[in-house]
Amino acid sequence: MGEPDFPSFAAVLERRLRPGAITPLAVGFSGGSDSLALLRLTLDWATPRGRPVLALTVDHGLNPASNAWTADALARARALGADARALHWIGDKPSTGLPAAARAARHALLAEAARAAGARVLLLGHTADDLAEAALMRAEGSTVSDPRDWAPSPAWPQGRGVFVLRPLLGVRRQALRAWLAARGETWLEDPANSDPRYARARARVALDGAAPPSPAKPEVAKPLAVEGEHALRLPRDASAAQVAAACLCAAGSSVPPRGDRLARLVERLRGGEAFVATLAGARIVADAAGALFGREAGREGLPDLVLAAGETAVWDGRYAVTATQLVTIRALGGLAARLPAEERLALKNFPAAFRPMLPVAVDAAGQASSPVLARDSAVRARVLIRERFEAACGFIDQEPAT
Numbered sequence: 001m002g003e004p005d006f007p008s009f010a011a012v013l014e015r016r017l018r019p020g021a022i023t024p025l026a027v028g029f030s031g032g033s034d035s036l037a038l039l040r041l042t043l044d045w046a047t048p049r050g051r052p053v054l055a056l057t058v059d060h061g062l063n064p065a066s067n068a069w070t071a072d073a074l075a076r077a078r079a080l081g082a083d084a085r086a087l088h089w090i091g092d093k094p095s096t097g098l099p100a101a102a103r104a105a106r107h108a109l110l111a112e113a114a115r116a117a118g119a120r121v122l123l124l125g126h127t128a129d130d131l132a133e134a135a136l137m138r139a140e141g142s143t144v145s146d147p148r149d150w151a152p153s154p155a156w157p158q159g160r161g162v163f164v165l166r167p168l169l170g171v172r173r174q175a176l177r178a179w180l181a182a183r184g185e186t187w188l189e190d191p192a193n194s195d196p197r198y199a200r201a202r203a204r205v206a207l208d209g210a211a212p213p214s215p216a217k218p219e220v221a222k223p224l225a226v227e228g229e230h231a232l233r234l235p236r237d238a239s240a241a242q243v244a245a246a247c248l249c250a251a252g253s254s255v256p257p258r259g260d261r262l263a264r265l266v267e268r269l270r271g272g273e274a275f276v277a278t279l280a281g282a283r284i285v286a287d288a289a290g291a292l293f294g295r296e297a298g299r300e301g302l303p304d305l306v307l308a309a310g311e312t313a314v315w316d317g318r319y320a321v322t323a324t325q326l327v328t329i330r331a332l333g334g335l336a337a338r339l340p341a342e343e344r345l346a347l348k349n350f351p352a353a354f355r356p357m358l359p360v361a362v363d364a365a366g367q368a369s370s371p372v373l374a375r376d377s378a379v380r381a382r383v384l385i386r387e388r389f390e391a392a393c394g395f396i397d398q399e400p401a402t
């Protein structure tokens with residue numbers, strides 16, 4: 001296979017991708033220089049290993065030329081030997097916070113398409129320059145975080161089971177451009193990248209010609225004794241990041257707690273008192289044995305979800321539910337008396353505080369049954385809480401088997 005063009009790129013792929021896997025690799029391909037280099041390098045690495053590469057191009061619909069850019073990107077990807085798909089951001093675009101909304105939509109579309117294609121890993125073309133830009137934007141007051149070389153997809157629930165890999169974080173954009181130019185490649189320059197209304201574009205200008213940024217520090221996940229499936233039990237000395245992840249995953253939400261309220265919760269946990277608190281959709285019950293994080297019902301209660309036979313969907317960000325007949329998935333609260341006797345018995349195994357937030361399926365005749373209590377239910381439920389938590393905490397550091 002010869003010496004790779006960017007040894008750090010190949011090293012990251014060797015470390016993060018499952019040896020011998022032949023599932024597709026998804027690549028976020030905008031048509032710009034970074035992701036064009038990413039796509040070419042990924043194809044060079046994957047093709048001899050028998051792994052198909054799927055280029056995914058998101059058309060944000062924000063520029064009149066975007067249709068043509070997308071068509072060009074697809075043609076380019078296919079000419080290089082990849083499969084290619086266009087994804088469209090449809091619906092209303094906000095008048096403020098457009099970059100953040102576009103980013104969230106992009107991650108959701110990319111993750112959904114990657115998962116649908118059977119890919120567990122989505123490669124993105126962030127470079128060493130993006131790390132430096134993020135640092136500069138923070139210095140200007142922005143809250144952007146550093147892109148990480150390996151992280152679960154930030155889109156939820158679309159990104160469940162999908163990891164984002166950024167193998168170019170150790171490479172300068174200029175080096176990629178020189179490498180492409182030497183191969184006669186041309187690429188798209190998105191005018192938004194030089195639009196001074198955006199903090200990112202201003203950071204880019206400020207960094208032009210600056211010294212190379214230092215490479216990202218590898219993150220080491222601290223071991224943690226976590227228990228539970230529907231509610232998570234953590235030791236009281238869990239780190240702030242682990243407490244934030246526990247709230248996020250137990251609540252099934254997509255916005256982790258930050259700032260003062262998180263710091264206060266961590267402090268109370270360290271303090272050792274027994275207490276009950278709520279944060280970001282999670283209910284936290286702390287006692288001498290540790291802290292239990294479950295779903296807080298909130299003032300509005302939990303959503304209803306109607307599923308047709310054969311349909312799978314995620315209910316409340318916590319359970320992937322598949323129906324074999326028409327059902328409505330609801331929160332158990334208030335319906336326990338309608339459960340069959342053996343399910344009512346099984347319910348006793350759950351902490352009382354969290355029983356009302358378990359899912360229950362109600363069929364057209366009004367019959368209630370919970371897929372997490374019944375051994376043989378017309379509805380199957382996969383609990384997403386624990387595996388999401390483990391991914392968020394960095395305990396899954398390589399492409400998982402499908």
Ligand SMILES: Nc1ncnc2c1ncn2[C@@H]1O[C@H](COP(=O)(O)OP(=O)(O)OP(=O)(O)O)[C@@H](O)[C@H]1O
Nearest residue numbers: 028029030034035056057058103123124125126147
């Ligand atoms: N329109 C797009 N379609 C597909 N992939 C894209 C698109 N835009 C960006 N990407 C992917 O994301 C990478 C980073 O792009 P960019 O720096 O513009 O995004 P970002 O907003 O900084 O990323 P983040 O999601 O980390 O905020 C690109 O190299 C590419 O892999």
